[in-house]
Amino acid sequence: MEICGRFPSINPRFHQMATFQPLTAWCNLSRNPKSPEHLGRKMFILGMGFVGRFFAADLKARGWSVGGSCTSVAKKNELEELGYESYVFDANDPRPEILEIVKNHTHLVVSIPPVAGLGDLMLRDKKFAEDILKDGILQWLVYLSTTSVYGDCGGAWVDEEYPIRTMSERIRDRLSAEEEWLSLGRNLGIAAHVFRLGGIYGPGRSAVDTILKQKPLSFGQKTRIYKSHTSRIHVADVCQALNASILRPSPGKIYNIVDDDPAPRMEVFEYAQDLIEEKFSERGEQYVSTGRDESFVKGIGSRGEKRVSNSRMKTELEMKLVHPTFRSGLQSIIDNADLSALRKPTVS
Template identity: 55%
Template sequence: METYFMSGRSSSPILRFRLLPPKLFLRSPQVLPLVLQDFSCNLQARSQEERSEARNRMFILGMGFVGQFFADQLKKDGWEVIGTCTSDAKMKKLEGMGFDVHLFDSNDPELRSLHTMESASHLLISIPSVAGLGDPVLHQHKDLLQSRLSHGNLQWLCYLSSTSVYGDSGGAWVDEDYPTNPTSESAKARVDAERGWLKLGHDLGISAQVFRLGGIYGPGRSALDTILRQESLSKGQKMREARRYTSRVHIADICQALKASINMPTFGRIYNIVDDDPAPRLEVFAFAQALIEKRCPTWMKQGPAHEVKNVPAKKKVTTEKKTIGGEKRVSNARLKDELGVRLLYPSYRSGLPSIMDYMEENSFPNFT
């Protein structure tokens, strides 16, 4: 994939000075410099204030799990956050949580829901790609989007992709320079979307980066939640059970990586956002099961043991030989070296206990 390096655009406003009124020149020589100095300081303060406001306006295209978590953190930091979703029910739910949300329809020829994007200083794209199309927004509205954003305040954009774009390396370590080799239609669409958003950033002359995320987990979305709620495994989850390696990342580490990127913007760079421990899924579920039984055994629902469905015996975890495509171990060295990120949860062994702490603090679970 091509990497672009562009110089950033200046956001400094042009200051225009009016002629000083005649009476000002009647002041003493000692007073005049003070008046001019005070006038200059006021202009600088106003300019810094305006730049600060522009710098702190995030537009999140796709308020899913990552978008909501990140938006909540930004709001606590004093940012203005605007987001989109695709259903009335989801919009009402998000508005009830205090978010400014717009209903997004990619088939709208004028993209009316994205008018507010023009005033944003930062753009996070967190929407699924579409097989055969790539990114649905760029596929249908690239020219319109570029026209709008070229006259706006946008300084930074980030597209959230997936480590699935690497395909199968036979279990070898892969970094961002490893050639993409997507094996599924959805992964191929991700590669197309990556190229599209990086090119848009290049054409606009702004900071643009791609984050390739591992499997995302966090409060409400983890092996602990799956076990406690006795949720059925999806087809994809069942297929991944046989893998020797699975890259994953805690939602809190995604958010700190995004913040680091905002503070150190790059032009056309790609980052793997994963933890240090690409452990197999079965190992993670066995750990989660043991964690529940040790700390909160009364949380388990009455009925058939959940491990029969989702957590095989240890012997199966350690001796499973059948594997499927997508075997790889993903390196996060660039994330640490260039963005200076120190993972909060370098392994599921620290991430899952933190989620358990959250559950206990919030009186989870509630099965009624």
């Protein structure tokens, strides 16, 4: 099967890459892709990052076959050790083989953010992508987007029908990627969805982790600390929403995936600090921060004020949140945190 050279602007380096499986590995599978024995539960995750890895583990534990992509050979090896078929893929330089692999999966989660100023390069030639995928077994996909597409709404409650007025380059890239994936789904007759996620947190990535690691806050974190409302979602609930959508596909639907409490980030950090102090005091130790930089930047971060509604998610996906607020989410993180593995706190 000749597939090289058909992808627009294909990079000749592709021929030297050893990161994809040999063609024969998937040619056999694609011989009769729509036969019932091929229509199992096969998930492909484009971008095995934070959400991707959690969801992959959840699916694997329930007997799914899971494959996915990452951007380096080191991560590919790591993912293979975890039992996932993995591929190195760079969206800045997309290669056609990834579509040939995707088409042999029944389900797809797209977790790669758009390339700044260029959008989603994978769908740069949509006709080409459709021509490959139409012969495959793909039935369902979710494109992971963000609630920041709503821009600044002056603190109003926003649902999925809220008219988007702010149009930065970032928002434009996201919206066009959302539309491209939905339109691919329409043209192929598969159930394509968009999930607009609030700030994703979970074990290893949360206010608790930020404080315990005592890393300096990024400029973005320093500006966002004063926001009155920040939507967020625990990664366990992102996985729950993905599973719910698999059970209740609704082609073309956009869902906000956020928890019930768009609380200010400052409140979240204060709560996390209290939980940490309590945890250390239970161990007979005192937790003292060793000089976290708290030079927060006032004013700038209030630009994206909105409260994002999760009502469609709850009614149509029939979701009951595992962590309706950051309180239960952070509590579960601290309950399961291995504090002994962390840097020793300063004891006064």
